[in-house]
Amino acid sequence: MSTSTIPVKEFFTIARVFGAFYDLYSLERGRVRAVLRGRLRNFAAKERHPFVVGDRVQAMESGGEWAIEERLPRKNELLRKSKEGDAQVLCANVDQVAVLASLKNPETKDGFLDRCLAAVHLAGVIPLIVFTKSDLVDQETVAHRASVYQNLGYEVLTVSCQTGQGLDELHSRFSSKTTYLVGNSGVGKSSLVNVLSDRELQKTSQISLSTKKGKHTTTNSNFLVLDNNIILIDSPGIKEWGILHLSKGEILDSFPELRKHKELCDISDCCDAGPGCKMLLSLNQEADITIERKKSLESMLASLENPFRITRRDHLKNESKP
Ligand SMILES: Nc1nc2c(ncn2[C@@H]2O[C@H](COP(=O)(O)OP(=O)(O)OP(=O)(O)O)[C@@H](O)[C@H]2O)c(=O)[nH]1
Numbered sequence: 249m250s251t252s253t254i255p256v257k258e259f260f261t262i263a264r265v266f267g268a269f270y271d272l273y274s275l276e277r278g279r280v281r282a283v284l285r286g287r288l289r290n291f292a293a294k295e296r297h298p299f300v301v302g303d304r305v306q307a308m309e310s311g312g313e314w315a316i317e318e319r320l321p322r323k324n325e326l327l328r329k330s331k332e333g334d335a336q337v338l339c340a341n342v343d344q345v346a347v348l349a350s351l352k353n354p355e356t357k358d359g360f361l362d363r364c365l366a367a368v369h370l371a372g373v374i375p376l377i378v379f380t381k382s383d384l385v386d387q388e389t390v391a392h393r394a395s396v397y398q399n400l401g402y403e404v405l406t407v408s409c410q411t412g413q414g415l416d417e418l419h420s421r422f423s424s425k426t427t428y429l430v431g432n433s434g435v436g437k438s439s440l441v442n443v444l445s446d447r448e449l450q451k452t453s454q455i456s457l458s459t460k461k462g463k464h465t466t467t468n469s470n471f472l473v474l475d476n477n478i479i480l481i482d483s484p485g486i487k488e489w490g491i492l493h494l495s496k497g498e499i500l501d502s503f504p505e506l507r508k509h510k511e512l513c514d515i516s517d518c519c520d521a522g523p524g525c526k527m528l529l530s531l532n533q534e535a536d537i538t539i540e541r542k543k544s545l546e547s548m549l550a551s552l553e554n555p556f557r558i559t560r561r562d563h564l565k566n567e568s569k570p
């Protein structure tokens with residue numbers, strides 16, 4: 249009698265993508281390496297990012313090799329889009345996004361944070377703002393940066409991998425959830441994974457002494473299962489968060505201080521930010537939005553109008569060319 253068993257499909261989560269290869273994770277199997285079943289390559293050709301970290305898939309083993317057979321519908325996806333081309337899907341099916349903003353070395357600007365929060369809002373995912381490297385600045389700076397976002401109703405934590413500040417709170421905030429860690433290069437995403445897991449799971453490196461920026465050490469997103477049902481997705485550092493996949497109305501809607509004016513709007517479910525838009529009109533009332541946040545909003549709206557505009561940084565780059 250034959251002892252061979254009929255192969256069955258099993259559920260996995262995509263943990264890492266390496267070109268044509270995929271690391272899949274399940275509680276029963278741990279991590280296995282897989283490829284796409286032939287017919288799925290057509291599906292892959294239609295969508296730009298059909299299989300990303302966090303995607304739930306079914307896979308089957310045959311002759312010692314795993315192949316992805318099917319992708320399950322996504323509960324959410326986080327996107328960014330710069331200039332021409334399709335939007336990039338960064339991850340799928342997460343419970344929350346931890347937006348890491350470094351207080352110093354490198355200092356994450358509020359403008360970056362605001363773009364990131366807009367994209368997270370559109371994804372329908374809850375953001376958690378984490379100010380990192382609190383050991384490098386004074387308490388006044390920490391309190392000021394945190395209060396801007398706390399006053400808007402965001403959940404904000406301040407941490408340091410050096411002194412351990414805020415790590416217990418972060419640990420419990422991550423417990424039983426899948427969290428995508430995002431931020432500029434060098435803000436300490438991988439360091440946080442290592443300190444919370446008490447293992448060197450991810451490679452880290454010092455920021456550049458000359459530019460005070462990170463060196464893009466993490467190159468692929470990685471789905472990591474820690475104790476306490478904590479799942480963290482470490483990701484490559486982001487230079488610019490393009491928001492061209494958002495409409496004007498969606499950008500306005502991502503600002504909590506403007507969102508309250510939407511309730512006064514007579515038209516439900518509109519949000520095309522036309523001339524009578526209550527959110528746009530409220531921009532003229534100083535009490536409603538700070539000068540910094542207004543500037544940030546204007547810069548986001550300007551990038552929709554003119555995605556190819558030349559920035560000061562572009563000028564500097566061109567000047568330094570021989
Ligand atoms: N002083 C201080 N340094 C930190 C802290 N957290 C991380 N660092 C340092 O910051 C540098 C960059 O940390 P990484 O964890 O590699 O940063 P990353 O965000 O993963 O960077 P990429 O992978 O390039 O996106 C390392 O030298 C860390 O030791 C902190 O809380 N305080």
Ligand SMILES: [Mg+2]
Pocket residue numbers: 437438439450451452465466482483
């Ligand atoms: Mg990293």
